[in-house]
Amino acid sequence: MSDLERLKGSIPPVVTPFKNNDVDYDTYASLIDYQVAQGSHGILVNGTTSEPSTLTIDERNKLVDVAIKTVNGRVPVVAATGSQSLAETEILTRHAVDASADALLIVTPYYIRPPQRGLVEYYLKLAATHDTPWMIYHIPGRAAVNMTLDSMKEIRDKSDNFVGMKHAVNDLGFVTECFEALGNDFKVFVGLEELSWPMMTIGAAGLMNAVGNLRPDVLAEMCDAAWSSDIPTGRELHQRLLEINQSVFYDTNPIPMKYMMKKLGLLKTNEHRLPMCPATPELERRLDGVLERAGLVTKGRAA
Numbered sequence: 001m002s003d004l005e006r007l008k009g010s011i012p013p014v015v016t017p018f019k020n021n022d023v024d025y026d027t028y029a030s031l032i033d034y035q036v037a038q039g040s041h042g043i044l045v046n047g048t049t050s051e052p053s054t055l056t057i058d059e060r061n062k063l064v065d066v067a068i069k070t071v072n073g074r075v076p077v078v079a080a081t082g083s084q085s086l087a088e089t090e091i092l093t094r095h096a097v098d099a100s101a102d103a104l105l106i107v108t109p110y111y112i113r114p115p116q117r118g119l120v121e122y123y124l125k126l127a128a129t130h131d132t133p134w135m136i137y138h139i140p141g142r143a144a145v146n147m148t149l150d151s152m153k154e155i156r157d158k159s160d161n162f163v164g165m166k167h168a169v170n171d172l173g174f175v176t177e178c179f180e181a182l183g184n185d186f187k188v189f190v191g192l193e194e195l196s197w198p199m200m201t202i203g204a205a206g207l208m209n210a211v212g213n214l215r216p217d218v219l220a221e222m223c224d225a226a227w228s229s230d231i232p233t234g235r236e237l238h239q240r241l242l243e244i245n246q247s248v249f250y251d252t253n254p255i256p257m258k259y260m261m262k263k264l265g266l267l268k269t270n271e272h273r274l275p276m277c278p279a280t281p282e283l284e285r286r287l288d289g290v291l292e293r294a295g296l297v298t299k300g301r302a303a
Helices: 025-037 057-071 086-098 116-127 149-158 172-182 193-201 216-227 231-240 242-247 255-263 281-293
Strands: 043-045 077-080 103-107 134-138 162-167 187-190
Touching: 025 043, 025 057, 043 057, 057 077, 057 086, 086 103, 086 116, 116 134, 116 149, 149 162, 149 172, 162 172, 172 187, 172 193, 187 193, 193 216, 193 231, 193 242, 216 231, 231 242, 242 281, 255 281
Parallel strands: 043 077, 077 103, 103 134, 134 162, 162 187
Antiparallel strands: none
């Protein structure tokens, strides 16, 4: 197993740039370098913000390869390898393992709404094929299925390399219950921006937030504040990010994110693949105001 001590901190789900409907791997590599330079503690490949459901298996696998090559060991690379299909998840997982990803993030199978016993068997079948540390991506708002504490306890008992979860639910109580049942070494990553600071203060290992595409340095500082028990600094950063955190969900993620990244010069275009589509003119104006009030742009230009 990889060095689990490195698996912590701000690990943003980097967006997938497109150019004329093709994945722009060169720009993707530049975004990875940007994250490392700005202090992110790791890279998440093919997270929700990466629009993985619009990508082919080969494209998702190549993004993993590009990320690992670009990072070159500087920070951990977490590969999101989940799908609604076991067969597809097995292909994605095997590739990430063979490519030496530091950890895996596997979303609960979406759309089909499986029973808990099916989820347990699904994850255990996948875990039996490798020794790489892996985590559950718990996002019922998108997947339409919850993981129960009993299910996670059973998986934890039967899979030594099940090490944590990304929790994208507005439920701090469940996180505390997880620590009680699964141990304080269970790695919970925040997947809902508004809970970043609160969840870190009760023991979360780090953040996997879309807004990290914009302000990786601030999220890294927030993690440092939590680790050093610097409550005033953490609260100040939490409040400073409030409107930007909210803006991520002014439309379906990553529509607002990609527009703001273009505005800041991080992307040449805010292109998406259907059925996703770019921000409307009305949304653009609203997001321009967010960036101006955050001090990230001045009179329409990047500060």
